[in-house]
Structure formats: C-alpha cells, structure tokens
Amino acid sequence: MKAPTFKYLRAESRDEAYAAFTEYGDEGLVLAGGQSLMPMLNMRLAQPAVLVDINPISELSGILLRDQQLHIGATTRHVEVENSMLVAAELPLIGCAIKHVAHRGIRNRGTFGGSLAHADPAAEMPACAVALDATLILQSRAGERRVKAADFFLGVMSTDRRSDELITGIELPAQMSTDAWSFHELSRRHGDFALVGVAATAQRRSIGLDGLRLVVFGCEERPKVSKIAASMSLSRKDVAELATAVADDLDPMSDLEGDAKTKRIQARTLVERSLEDLLGGWPND
Amino acid sequence: MSEPDQIIGVSLPRRDASRLATGRGTFTDDIVLPRMVHMALVRSPYAHALIKTIDIKEAINAEGVVRVITGRDLTEICSPFIAGIEFLPNMISAPQYALALEEVAWQGEGVCAVLAESRALAEDAAELVKIEWEELPAVVDPVAALTTGTPIVHRDLETNLAMTMPIEEGDTKSAFAEAEVIVEHSFEFGRQAGVALETRSVVADFEPAGRQLTVYQSHQTPYQMQDVYARHLELAEHQVRVIAKDVGGAFGLKLHAYPDEMAAVAASVLLGRPVKYIVDRQESFASDIHSREMTASGRLAVTGQGVILGVEVDILSAIGAYSIYPRTSVGDGIQAVQFTGAPYRLPAFKGRVRIVYQNKTPCGAYRAVGQPIGCSIIEQLLDIAAAKLNLDPAEIRRRNHLRSVDMPLKASGGLEFSNVSLDECLTALLAKMNYESLRKDQKEAQKRGIYRGIGLATFVEQTAVGAGLYGPAGVRVSAQEGCSLRLNPSGLVNCSTSVTDQGQGTLTGLQQVIAGTLGIGFDDVTVEAGDGGATPYGGGSWASRGLAIGGEAARLAAIDLRNKILAVAAAITQELPENLTIVNSKIFDGSKCLMDLSELSRIVHFRQDTLPPGVDFEMNVTRHFVPRDFPYFIANGIQASYLEVDIGTGAIKLLEHWVAEDCGKIVNPLLVDEQLRGGIVQGLGAALYEHCLFDDAGQLLTASLADYAVPLASEMPDIHIIHVETPASGTGLGAKGAGEAGTLGAPAAVWCAVNDAIRPLGAQVWKQPFTMAHVLQALNSKGS
Amino acid sequence: MTEMLPIKLSVNGAVVSKLVDPRQHLTDFLRSDLGLTGSHIGCEHGVCGACSVRVNGQVIRGCLMLASQTEGAEIETIEGIVESGEAAELIAAFVARNALQCGFCTPGILLTAAEIVAEGKCLGRQEIRNELSGNICRCTGYHAIIDAVEMVLAEKMKEE
Structure with a gap:
C-alpha cells in the first residue's frame, strides 16, 4: 500500500x-x-x-555528559546510542536494552526521541527512561518544559507532549558504579516488540537493595515504576514473594500472544530473574 | 568434466545465483510496459455481506484514474471459477467471480478495481468508491459451521459441508479390542499463510487488434494459467501466452488461479492496455491461499511391545469460503487423513475427513499439503504410547517402520509404496545426532531445572505426482513435463523445459542431467523456462516434481540427441554408432578421439551438402515424461529436534535440528540440502509462530509481517543433513522429489520434542503453533 | 494535482536531480524513477528488509524513508555495491554456499551483510544470526546464509 x-x-x-x-x-x-x-x-x-x-535540525542530535547527566538529543539514532562509549559507561541499562530495539536497519534510522514520542507500551526505551528517572525536555515557542518520564507516558501511544511542542532531548542521570540494574525482555523473536519486559535499577546496600525502580513494560498501557517494588528494601529471601506481588499488582492487556493470566505468569518470571540479577550484582546480558 | 558421474550427483552452484544476487533478477514488478496502468482493489471489509449499491462517480473523477470496474462490468467477458472434482460429485463449491457480484463471502474478497496512472493514485481513488453493504452473519468456527441452523457461507451453497471422505482398511474394531495399550489425543492445527517474499504479481498485456494476451505472472504453472485465461476470457488457447520470469518464492501459494489476478487480466482485455497488479503485503495475507486449519482426534492401538494394531483418525478441515480454482481446496484434508500413519505397518486403519466452508480466506495447496498434519498426529500418538510402555521413542518407531520386505504395498488411504528406507534413515540419524549422549545431556539439564526435549518424526513424502491425479478428476492440469534440446553450430546445447524454478535450482539440476547424459560440459548447456509460448507443454512446478519428472524428460531428450549426434558421427567417420561415445564434447571410438562435437555441429548446420544422403541432420529433440504406471514417488526420512522449554515463560528455544532423508538419486546435493533446510524452517515457523488469526466476525487479525511472524535468522537452529540414496524404480534417473520433506516433518519433530521436555511435569501441548501462551496453558492444565 | 518536490542527491556515485511526489518512499523512487530494480518491495511496513539500501553509509529500510528526505544524501543500492566490487566476496560466498534461492531478499541481505563485514567484528554464528535478523528469507532456512557470511568474516580476519 x-x-x-x-x-x-x-x-x-x-x-x-x-x-x-x-x-x-x-x-x-x-x-x-x-x-x-x-x-x-x-x-x-x-x-x-x-x-x-525534523531530521535536518542538527542541534537535536548528539550525546553529551554534563553534571552527571547524560543528555541524548531527540534525533540521535539508536545506532549512535548503541555504539556510544558514554552510554556504555554511564548508562549500562540503556546499553543493554538498546540491543533489543528492532533490527540493524531500523536502529540505523530510528531515533531515541522518536521512540519516546511514539510511546509504544512494548518499546524498550520508554521503559528504560522511566526506570532511570529520566527527564524529557520539551520546547515550544512558549518556552521549555521539563517532564519526568514517569509523568510523560499517559497511555498507549499517548504522551504529555502538546502538538506545538518538540522533544529536543532527554536527560538521564548517569548510573553509579554502586547501582545495580537489570533488563529482561520476552519477545517472540529477536528484535520484536516486548510481550513482557522488565527494566530495573536499584542501589546496592551492604545487605540487600534500596531505591528499587522496577518497570514492567509491554503488558500494560504505559511503563511505570512498580510501587510495590519501590516500597521495599530487598534481600534474597524476598525475591519470590516480591515477584509474585509485583505481578499480581499488574493489570495486563490481552493481545494475540496471550491473555492477562499468561502475561502475569511471564511478568512474574521476568521480575524474579531481574531481582536475582540486582541482588547478584551482575547484570544479565 | 563430462563423465555423467562427474556432473550428475555433484554439488554445483546454481546457474542463476549470481544474477539474482547482483540484483539483476526480473521479478514481475520489475516489468514496465508502454501505456501500462496500475490496479488497486476495493476489497470487502466484511467476512460476509451483500453488496447493495456501488457508487464509483467520485472515484472515476479522481486524479489519474483511467477506469473503475465492478463485477458487473466483467460478466460479459469473464466467466466465474467453480472448482470441483469429477469423481467427487458431492464436493460442492460456489462460483467465484473475478470481482464479487452480489455477495462477498470473506473479508478481502475483491469488489471493485480501480485502474490509474500509478498505484498510489489508484489507491487514492479506491478510497472514494462508496459501497452500501448489508452485513450477514459470518460462519467462522468450523464446528459451528456444521451445526443445524447455522447460516450458510454463500447463498449458492446448500450446506457448509464441502465433502466427507471415509477410509477404512482392515478391522479396526478387533484391533482396538485386542490392544494392550490404547492411546488417544486431540489436536488443533493453526491456519497458515505461505508468505512468499515477493507477493503475487501480474502484468497483463492484451493487444486488441490481434487479440493476443500476454501475461507476465509470478506463478508456478504458466500452462495451467494459459488454459484458465483462455477458457474464462473466451480466447483461443494459442492467443494466450503466460510468462513467469523470476518468481520470488511460491511454496504452493502461486499455484492457483486467484480472482484478483483474473480481474487484472480481464481489465487489460477491457482496456486494451497493459495492466499491472501487485498484491501488497496486507492484501497478500488476506487473499493468498491459507492452509492447514484443522482439528483432529486420533487413537492408536498397540501391543505390549509397542507394535501397531490399528489407527483411527477423524479430521475436520476448514477451507474458507470457496474451493480454490482449479485444483480445489480438499487436498489438505484428504492428505492429512491419508498420511496419518503412512510410514508404518498398519494392520487396520479407519479414517474420516470432513471438509467445511467458512467465511474466511479460501485455502489451497501450501508446501507439503496435508502431510504435516498426518505426520504430527501419528508421531504424537506413538510418543504417548512409547511413554506408557516405557519404550524409547526411537525404538517404537523402529518396531513399526515399513521395510523394504513389505514392498510394494498399499498403505493406509490407498497410498502406494515402493523402496523406502526408514530404518536406514533412523539408524543414520541417531548416529549423527549422538542420540544417547543427547539423552544424557537432557537428564543432566533436568536436574538443574532446565527442560530439554528430543523429538523424532518419521515421514513419507508424496512427490512427483503422475497422470493419475488431476486428469481423471477433470482438472485441466498437466502432469507431464517436457524438454526440448537444440544442438547449436558450436556444439553447445539450448534446453527449453516446461519445469519452472522459483529458486529450488531445478534448472541447474536439469542442466547437470543433460550435460552428464550427453557427455558435454555443464557450462555447454543453457536452460530456458517459464514461457508458456515457447517451452514444451507441461505442469511446471508443484508437488516436488521438477527433477523427478522433468529430469527424466531431460534425460530422455539427452539420450535421443546423443543418439542423433552419434548417428551423424558414424556416417561421417564410417564407424558403427553403437561403438561411439561422447566424452568432453568429443566423439570417441573406445579411446580414440574421432572428432570434436563442435566440428560435427558445424557440419550439420552449415555443410549438410557434405553428409551422405539420408543422414538425419536435424539436431532438435523434444521428449515428455509422465509417470503412468505409478501414481507418485514416495520419498522418506526422519527428522529430529532438540530444544529447551522455559517453563517460566513458555518460550521454546530450538537448539539443533537433524534430518536423514532419502529422495532417491541426488542430482545435486548442494541444492537438495538447502531445499531441506528451507523446508524445515518453514515447518519450524508453523510449529512456533505462524497462525492466521481471525476474530469472531471473520476479521483477519494478522495481516502484516509484524503480526504474522515467520522465522528469522536469530531463532533458527543449525540443521544437519544426512542423505540416504535409494533410487526411484520407475525412471532411469531415479530421482524422487525433495521440496516438501522439510516442511512435512519439522512441526511433528518439534511437537514431540516439546512434549518430551515437559512430560516429566505431566504436561503436553496439543495446539499448533506452540506459542508461549499455549505452552503455559499446557503446563497449567496438566494431563490435557 | 500532486505537488512535486525537487530533490538533488547522489545515487551510486552519480548526481541525480528529480521531482518527486512527497509521499513516495525511497524504494519506489529508486525502482520506478531510476530503474534500480535490484531493491525489492516485500512488505512496505518495514519488517522484511528486502528494500534495504544504504543512505549516507548506513543500511536502512528504503520503504521507511521518503524520497523527499534524501536531499543531499548519498544513496547506495545493490547495483552500486556490485559495480564497485565491494560485494564481490560476499556474492561469491553466497553463490558457492547456495545461500539464496528465489533471490528476492538477497540484495537486501547482502547490503546488511556488507555492513556487518565492514564493521570488522569477530562474530560467532549466533551473533551473525542476530545481526541478520532484520532480513527475512523465506526460502533458505538461513543456515547457508550464516555459513556464507561466516566464511567472508573468517577470510577478512585472516587478512588482518
């Protein structure tokens, strides 16, 4: 057509x-x-x-580290994020998740800001932006607005961007070496959108974890931080229980690949694997 | 290089490969003709509806529009398709019009054609066609289709039941009464699409003055389409020429006559201008034939040693709204029954298939037609029986395989067998895959909570169907293949064949047969195909026939040409023709070289005056071949899948795949290997992903390549191949077909492997494809 | 009537000036306006990869970019990388290994494979599989394609 x-x-x-x-x-x-x-x-x-x-607007593209914040321009291509040493060093969660974004030919052209603006609930970058507590920078003739990723995504392909606004960039706090993170995604095939995914960050403590920002994505209308997970400090014995609680708290959408019950089982499994990653201190691939 | 065994049986790269790789293929959409217009279709948005009115005023006046055509405009020049079979008088089908007249019976049925200067403009105008519909209840579920009082799929039908076919051989009642173990199971098979990467495409060029119709079409069988266009457009046979240039994948879906393509050809006749119609991907999903939508229940009776006593199978096959023209849509269901248990000794067999219409896309032949269904059913039943008897799955197969001592025989469903090699294949397969150590690995993994499974699937494959199928059925499809050879003045040979090639490499195989038989070099032969106006009459490409039948025709033609050459050589050299041979394009008497073939060729073309009187100087031969004494060749083999099931997500990871296959004499192992691998991966797609989903109103939900998932490189395993070679007995060449074996056995192998993996958990899958959701469903409803 | 846009770009090294319909995607433009029929249209929704072409040095889906966006761009197609000789080793390996059947996907796969080879990373079979996962082949089952790319990568490693 x-x-x-x-x-x-x-x-x-x-x-x-x-x-x-x-x-x-x-x-x-x-x-x-x-x-x-x-x-x-x-x-x-x-x-x-x-x-x-907006591709010709060259100032919208690029990756910069400033005051412990990584600034990614809106039209920065996925491939640039994927190949960026800065991203690999400062945002390992993104560095891992970007490999799950579609395929080479798409990553060569698709943009970081475009992915956020499109707000597909099964996309990886919106979930990572929420997990990393990123801030979107929106500009218009009226000036600049800064919106937290958690507030930006409103629903399926629906965001807080007004039609007179341009996403110019995204600020992401650099991950600390003491931070733990994890990314898991279940898709039918490599590069497909997630059926269910988990993006998570946390601060390691001498025992267990704190500040858990765990985002289950792909099965709900928008990526959001699990409140249940955030309210707990985690130790190994809690993993199974917390995974169940997070999954039970979801309101999964049914689709061609599975009903809500299926999604919940899959989410529980991925959350459990993520929590184990976080506690293990070593992220998965 | 010219001894037959230095060419026939050798891995040579395909003759067309470089041209295609460098982007120099000519696919139908690459063809541009003067004054050509582009067609877009308005298709039915409803699965079942009446067309009340069609308002084309606005569309006609849109930019670039040349003509807007409705079904009424075509009734004068184009008669509808009715696909029936003469010996199945009960099989009914509604007439199918190039553009629907009053009623549409599936979502996507063509209603109105817009011809414009570009495809984009045609699509713009198509949006402006206003149709008033009366929506009718859609019959979607095959079981509901048979319930009394259910609406009828099309008003030209009296019932939704297309036909019922029972088969009974031996005494199943006693078999089940005597059995020590009886197992039974129900199965569901998802509806699939063929998904050729090049969508169906046609460029029709009707020249009104001479009433000559030339159709460039992405198709497997030019002669069949010539016949269809001639008869349905009331043109003389020789006024129609169908040319299939490069075809971007076919797999059976480009074997049929489609109403939309008929509409494009009819539009060209109406306009007297070339018309291009390229089915787009969404249209392709909605309108290419689907296949394999079936439910089945099977029962197996075995002795305490696992020896089969009897099999019962009952299949419900749903074929969409119409029986596809001209070959019909019943083959899928019929072959599914016939192939349930086909590779095994079955003392008693009782089968039934019921074939029903529904308001969905029509179904038709797709690679391996029905055979994967029969294979999956029996292989599952055997594994369940083996588990009950605590027998190894390989062992229960060995105890029941047909063996050469049983040959020739008629197996279940009237299949006829000769020279199969199932035990040899099984032995070779188990050795190649290190079966015992794989079993150990499986056990070790299970201790770590990792569920791996091994699945075996024995199969027999019906290939190279002969004269006994379509002709007696009254279906005008030729089962013969032809080959014309011409010796040129330089001693080089042109071949023209009825066989068509959609990438299998068959034409390269023919080139090898001809070169090897003649005693000339591989590069001394060129092969032309695909032009119904210029090649010998024949079938084309279907049911894995190219080398088995077309190869034999090529061999016969090469023998005839060789004999003609040697007769001339004998006359020139005053030797006896029976003492002469051709080696390396030279004529030999024993070890003595008498003359170059090029010298002989020069003489027969330019110096006939020097030849003794009466010597035949005509160096053209045409031969045809069709199996008449036997209905088809049975190829056979066994596949194995090793995989891992993630019980937390339902995901299946394919680890490795093997096949031991016997397709008779192998002309080119390189080509056969990749036919097998490609076929296997289509079968793996069927097992894991491929499913045309419809909602309750008959709306297709999987009309894009994002929704209908086909295998990608990333998830597919390496595939190991072992050949067993048992030449076919009915030809001098001895080749059988190899095109469908992979697709046939792969789903069954995966099915068995998944259940082998989760059997320790008391679970089994019963529904193909084995999606993550279904695997989880199976794990959570153990014992189903 | 359609308002046409002027564009000027480089295609396989030659300067091209054309008027295009703003809605026309790049592959349609290359095929119908320039006769570069080696790039194929398999889905027009960005999944199959048969339309892959190189824009400013990177392989993209030609159906997911507008011709009107190519002002000033450098485009290379299968025809270009064949004529420059860049694809010669890959093509030889694909032919030797019978890594194509109908050939409809092959030009797109070769463009993607050429990018992988040019990056010069040492990749295992599964990595090659993942890198090629955006190009659908319905005929071969992929195994032979992976073999062919692996062969070329191994040759390249040997050279370096």
Missing part, C-alpha cells in the same frame, strides 16, 4: 518546526526517524495533512 497524499516540510531549525506547528496544529505530524510513523503512513493508518521533518 502507498502512503496517502501529504505535504512535506523540511524544518532546518527549531523555529521552522514551531512555525509549522503553529500553522498546521493537529493536522501536522513530526517526522523523526519515521520507523513507526512510516509503516502507519504506508498502511494509511495515519493520514496527516503535513509531515514536519
């Missing part, structure tokens, strides 16, 4: 993008990597009047 007719606007600067947003409002869609939008266009599931291509 071929995409429907639309107008293509090449934004060379943020101001040009804002001007287009003002002119076209909800009629316009932002084209970043296009790896989710283009299939929707080609299937005529999206029929925008205008596409605003």
Whole structure:
C-alpha cells in the first residue's frame, strides 16, 4: 500500500518546526526517524495533512555528559546510542536494552526521541527512561518544559507532549558504579516488540537493595515504576514473594500472544530473574 | 568434466545465483510496459455481506484514474471459477467471480478495481468508491459451521459441508479390542499463510487488434494459467501466452488461479492496455491461499511391545469460503487423513475427513499439503504410547517402520509404496545426532531445572505426482513435463523445459542431467523456462516434481540427441554408432578421439551438402515424461529436534535440528540440502509462530509481517543433513522429489520434542503453533 | 494535482536531480524513477528488509524513508555495491554456499551483510544470526546464509 497524499516540510531549525506547528496544529505530524510513523503512513493508518521533518535540525542530535547527566538529543539514532562509549559507561541499562530495539536497519534510522514520542507500551526505551528517572525536555515557542518520564507516558501511544511542542532531548542521570540494574525482555523473536519486559535499577546496600525502580513494560498501557517494588528494601529471601506481588499488582492487556493470566505468569518470571540479577550484582546480558 | 558421474550427483552452484544476487533478477514488478496502468482493489471489509449499491462517480473523477470496474462490468467477458472434482460429485463449491457480484463471502474478497496512472493514485481513488453493504452473519468456527441452523457461507451453497471422505482398511474394531495399550489425543492445527517474499504479481498485456494476451505472472504453472485465461476470457488457447520470469518464492501459494489476478487480466482485455497488479503485503495475507486449519482426534492401538494394531483418525478441515480454482481446496484434508500413519505397518486403519466452508480466506495447496498434519498426529500418538510402555521413542518407531520386505504395498488411504528406507534413515540419524549422549545431556539439564526435549518424526513424502491425479478428476492440469534440446553450430546445447524454478535450482539440476547424459560440459548447456509460448507443454512446478519428472524428460531428450549426434558421427567417420561415445564434447571410438562435437555441429548446420544422403541432420529433440504406471514417488526420512522449554515463560528455544532423508538419486546435493533446510524452517515457523488469526466476525487479525511472524535468522537452529540414496524404480534417473520433506516433518519433530521436555511435569501441548501462551496453558492444565 | 518536490542527491556515485511526489518512499523512487530494480518491495511496513539500501553509509529500510528526505544524501543500492566490487566476496560466498534461492531478499541481505563485514567484528554464528535478523528469507532456512557470511568474516580476519 502507498502512503496517502501529504505535504512535506523540511524544518532546518527549531523555529521552522514551531512555525509549522503553529500553522498546521493537529493536522501536522513530526517526522523523526519515521520507523513507526512510516509503516502507519504506508498502511494509511495515519493520514496527516503535513509531515514536519525534523531530521535536518542538527542541534537535536548528539550525546553529551554534563553534571552527571547524560543528555541524548531527540534525533540521535539508536545506532549512535548503541555504539556510544558514554552510554556504555554511564548508562549500562540503556546499553543493554538498546540491543533489543528492532533490527540493524531500523536502529540505523530510528531515533531515541522518536521512540519516546511514539510511546509504544512494548518499546524498550520508554521503559528504560522511566526506570532511570529520566527527564524529557520539551520546547515550544512558549518556552521549555521539563517532564519526568514517569509523568510523560499517559497511555498507549499517548504522551504529555502538546502538538506545538518538540522533544529536543532527554536527560538521564548517569548510573553509579554502586547501582545495580537489570533488563529482561520476552519477545517472540529477536528484535520484536516486548510481550513482557522488565527494566530495573536499584542501589546496592551492604545487605540487600534500596531505591528499587522496577518497570514492567509491554503488558500494560504505559511503563511505570512498580510501587510495590519501590516500597521495599530487598534481600534474597524476598525475591519470590516480591515477584509474585509485583505481578499480581499488574493489570495486563490481552493481545494475540496471550491473555492477562499468561502475561502475569511471564511478568512474574521476568521480575524474579531481574531481582536475582540486582541482588547478584551482575547484570544479565 | 563430462563423465555423467562427474556432473550428475555433484554439488554445483546454481546457474542463476549470481544474477539474482547482483540484483539483476526480473521479478514481475520489475516489468514496465508502454501505456501500462496500475490496479488497486476495493476489497470487502466484511467476512460476509451483500453488496447493495456501488457508487464509483467520485472515484472515476479522481486524479489519474483511467477506469473503475465492478463485477458487473466483467460478466460479459469473464466467466466465474467453480472448482470441483469429477469423481467427487458431492464436493460442492460456489462460483467465484473475478470481482464479487452480489455477495462477498470473506473479508478481502475483491469488489471493485480501480485502474490509474500509478498505484498510489489508484489507491487514492479506491478510497472514494462508496459501497452500501448489508452485513450477514459470518460462519467462522468450523464446528459451528456444521451445526443445524447455522447460516450458510454463500447463498449458492446448500450446506457448509464441502465433502466427507471415509477410509477404512482392515478391522479396526478387533484391533482396538485386542490392544494392550490404547492411546488417544486431540489436536488443533493453526491456519497458515505461505508468505512468499515477493507477493503475487501480474502484468497483463492484451493487444486488441490481434487479440493476443500476454501475461507476465509470478506463478508456478504458466500452462495451467494459459488454459484458465483462455477458457474464462473466451480466447483461443494459442492467443494466450503466460510468462513467469523470476518468481520470488511460491511454496504452493502461486499455484492457483486467484480472482484478483483474473480481474487484472480481464481489465487489460477491457482496456486494451497493459495492466499491472501487485498484491501488497496486507492484501497478500488476506487473499493468498491459507492452509492447514484443522482439528483432529486420533487413537492408536498397540501391543505390549509397542507394535501397531490399528489407527483411527477423524479430521475436520476448514477451507474458507470457496474451493480454490482449479485444483480445489480438499487436498489438505484428504492428505492429512491419508498420511496419518503412512510410514508404518498398519494392520487396520479407519479414517474420516470432513471438509467445511467458512467465511474466511479460501485455502489451497501450501508446501507439503496435508502431510504435516498426518505426520504430527501419528508421531504424537506413538510418543504417548512409547511413554506408557516405557519404550524409547526411537525404538517404537523402529518396531513399526515399513521395510523394504513389505514392498510394494498399499498403505493406509490407498497410498502406494515402493523402496523406502526408514530404518536406514533412523539408524543414520541417531548416529549423527549422538542420540544417547543427547539423552544424557537432557537428564543432566533436568536436574538443574532446565527442560530439554528430543523429538523424532518419521515421514513419507508424496512427490512427483503422475497422470493419475488431476486428469481423471477433470482438472485441466498437466502432469507431464517436457524438454526440448537444440544442438547449436558450436556444439553447445539450448534446453527449453516446461519445469519452472522459483529458486529450488531445478534448472541447474536439469542442466547437470543433460550435460552428464550427453557427455558435454555443464557450462555447454543453457536452460530456458517459464514461457508458456515457447517451452514444451507441461505442469511446471508443484508437488516436488521438477527433477523427478522433468529430469527424466531431460534425460530422455539427452539420450535421443546423443543418439542423433552419434548417428551423424558414424556416417561421417564410417564407424558403427553403437561403438561411439561422447566424452568432453568429443566423439570417441573406445579411446580414440574421432572428432570434436563442435566440428560435427558445424557440419550439420552449415555443410549438410557434405553428409551422405539420408543422414538425419536435424539436431532438435523434444521428449515428455509422465509417470503412468505409478501414481507418485514416495520419498522418506526422519527428522529430529532438540530444544529447551522455559517453563517460566513458555518460550521454546530450538537448539539443533537433524534430518536423514532419502529422495532417491541426488542430482545435486548442494541444492537438495538447502531445499531441506528451507523446508524445515518453514515447518519450524508453523510449529512456533505462524497462525492466521481471525476474530469472531471473520476479521483477519494478522495481516502484516509484524503480526504474522515467520522465522528469522536469530531463532533458527543449525540443521544437519544426512542423505540416504535409494533410487526411484520407475525412471532411469531415479530421482524422487525433495521440496516438501522439510516442511512435512519439522512441526511433528518439534511437537514431540516439546512434549518430551515437559512430560516429566505431566504436561503436553496439543495446539499448533506452540506459542508461549499455549505452552503455559499446557503446563497449567496438566494431563490435557 | 500532486505537488512535486525537487530533490538533488547522489545515487551510486552519480548526481541525480528529480521531482518527486512527497509521499513516495525511497524504494519506489529508486525502482520506478531510476530503474534500480535490484531493491525489492516485500512488505512496505518495514519488517522484511528486502528494500534495504544504504543512505549516507548506513543500511536502512528504503520503504521507511521518503524520497523527499534524501536531499543531499548519498544513496547506495545493490547495483552500486556490485559495480564497485565491494560485494564481490560476499556474492561469491553466497553463490558457492547456495545461500539464496528465489533471490528476492538477497540484495537486501547482502547490503546488511556488507555492513556487518565492514564493521570488522569477530562474530560467532549466533551473533551473525542476530545481526541478520532484520532480513527475512523465506526460502533458505538461513543456515547457508550464516555459513556464507561466516566464511567472508573468517577470510577478512585472516587478512588482518
């Protein structure tokens, strides 16, 4: 199938993008990597009047470390994140999870900001952003807004971004060497979206763990930190019990690959494996 | 290199491979003709509905639109398809129109065709066609389809039951009465799609002045399509030429006549212009034939030693809204019954298949037609029996395999066998896979809470179907294959064959047969195929026939050409033809070289004046071959799967896969190996992922490659191959088919392996594909 | 009427100036406007990989990028990497190993494989499998493709 007719606007600067947003409002869609939008266009599931291509805005791309915060520009390609020494060193959770994002050809084109803006509940990067307590930077003619990842994702492909705003970048606190982290994903095939996944970070203490930010994703409408997990400090004997409690607390969506009961069993297994990783101190691959 | 055994039986790279790899293939979408228009279809959004009105006004006036065609516009020039079988008078099918007239019976049935300057513009205009529908209740569930009072799938039918076929041989009643162990099990098989990477494609070019229709089509059987287009468009046979250039995968799905392709061809006749129609991927999922949607229950009676006394099987096969034209949709269900237990000695067999219509995409032949179902049923029953008797799965198979001493014989369901090698294959397989040490590894792993399983699947494969199937059924499909050879002035040979090649490498195999038989070099032969206007009449490519039947035709043609060459050589050299041979493109008398073939060729083409009177200088031969004394060749083998089940998630990880296979004489091991591997991976896809899912209203839920998952490189195991070679007895070449063996046995091997892995937990899977959800379901409902 | 956009780019080393429909994806443009039919359309939703082409040195899905986005870009297709000789070793290995059947996916797989080879990492079979997992082949079962790429990587390691 071929995409429907639309107008293509090449934004060379943020101001040009804002001007287009003002002119076209909800009629316009932002084209970043296009790896989710283009299939929707080609299937005529999206029929925008205008596409605003932000790829030419060079200042939106890049990875910087500043004050223990890693700043990832919105149009930074997944492959750049994957190959970044900074990410590998400062955000090992992302470094691990990025390998689960689709396939080489998609990672070469897809963008970090695009993945967050698209807000697919089964995508890896939104879950990691929540687990890492990232902050999204949104800019518009009206100025800048900073939104915590946990508040940014509102539902299935629904976010707090207004149609006049551009995600310009994401700030992620660098992980400390004393931090533990874990990433697990269950998908039908390598590179597929997650049926269920877990992204988790925690601070190691002399006994057990504290500050557990455990995000189960793929089976609920949006990635969020498990409150039950966050409220506990964890030691090895609690693993099975906590995994069950986290899974029981989920409200999984049924899909073609399984009903809520299936998802809960799978989530419980992955949470248990994640907790063991965190306690073991050595992340899985 | 020219001794036959230096060419036939040797791994040579495919002749087409470099051209295709470098992007120089010509697939149908690559063809561009002057004044060509593009077609897009408006398809039914409902599984079952009446068409009240169609308003095309806005569409006609849209940018770039040349014509908008409805079913009514085609009734004058195009008659509908009705797919029946003469010896199955009870088998009914509704007529299927190129574009539906009044009623649509599946979601995706074509209703209206838009012809425009580009595909994008045609799609734009298709969105502007306004159709008023009256939605009718959809019949989706096959069991419900047979319940009294259920709506009928199409109003041209009186019942949803297409046909019932019972088979009974021997006394199953006594067999089950005498049995020491009886096991039974129910099975569900998910509906699958074939998923050729190149979607179905057609470029039709009707030239009105001479009423010549040329159709470029991504298809397996040009001659069948010539016949279909000629008869349904009321053209003379020789006015229609169908050409299949490079075909991007077929697997049976490009074997049929589809209404949408018929609409494109009819549109070209109406317009007098070339029409291109490329089925897009979503349309492909909705409209390519599906297959294998079946439920089954089976019972097995064995002695205390695990010897089979009897088998009973009852299958319900759901085939969608129409019987696919012209070969019908009943083969899947019939072969499923016939192949339940086919590789084993069965003193008594009772089977039944019921075939039902439903408001879903029509089904048809897909690689290995029905045989994987029969294989999966019996292999499961045997494993369950073996577990009860505490017998090793390999042992229970060995105790029941058909052996050469049993040959020739008629097996269950009227199958006829000769020279199979099941025990040899099993022995070779177990040795190659280190069966005993694998069993040890399995036990060790289980102690660590890791559940691994080994699955074995014995199979027989029906290949190279002969004259006895379609002809007597009144289906106009040729079972012969032909080969024309022409000796050129330089001593090089052109071959033209009815066999078609969608990547199997059959044409390379023919090249080897011809070169080897003639005594010339592999590179001294070129092969042309796929053009129904220029090649000998024949079947094309279906049911693994290319080398077994087409190869024999090529061998016969090469023998005839060789004899002609030697007769001329004898006349020139004053020797006796029976003393002469051709080696390395030279004519020899014993070890004495008499002349080069190129010199002989020069003489027969340019210097006929120098030949003695009466010498036959015509160096063209055409031969055809069709099995007439036997219905098909039975190839056979056994597959093994080793895998791991994650009982916490239901995920299955394939670790390794083996196959020992006997496809008779092997012309090119390199080609056979990759046919087997490719086939196996399609079977693994069936086992793990592939499933066309519909909702209760008959809406297809898996219409993209993201939703319908096919195997990727990442999850597939390495596949080890062992060949056993028992030449077919009915031909001089001795080749049997090899194209379907992999797909046939792989699901059964995985099925057995999964259950072998989780049997210690008291669980077993019963529903293919074995999704994570189903594995968890099995683990949580033990003993089902 | 469709409003066409002018673009100027480099395709296989040659400068190309064309007017394009803004909605046309890159593979359609390459195939229908430039006659580069070696890139194939298998799904148009970014899953199969048959449309893979190289844009500014990286392999992407041609169906998931608009031709209108390629202003100033450098595009390379299978035709380009065949003519430059870059794909010669891979093609030889694919042919020798019978790592293609219908050939519809093969140009896309070769582009992906060429990127893997160029990165020069020493990869095991499973890693090669994962790297190629974005390109669907329905015919071969992948084993022979993995063999072929492994052969070329091993040769390359030997050279270095």
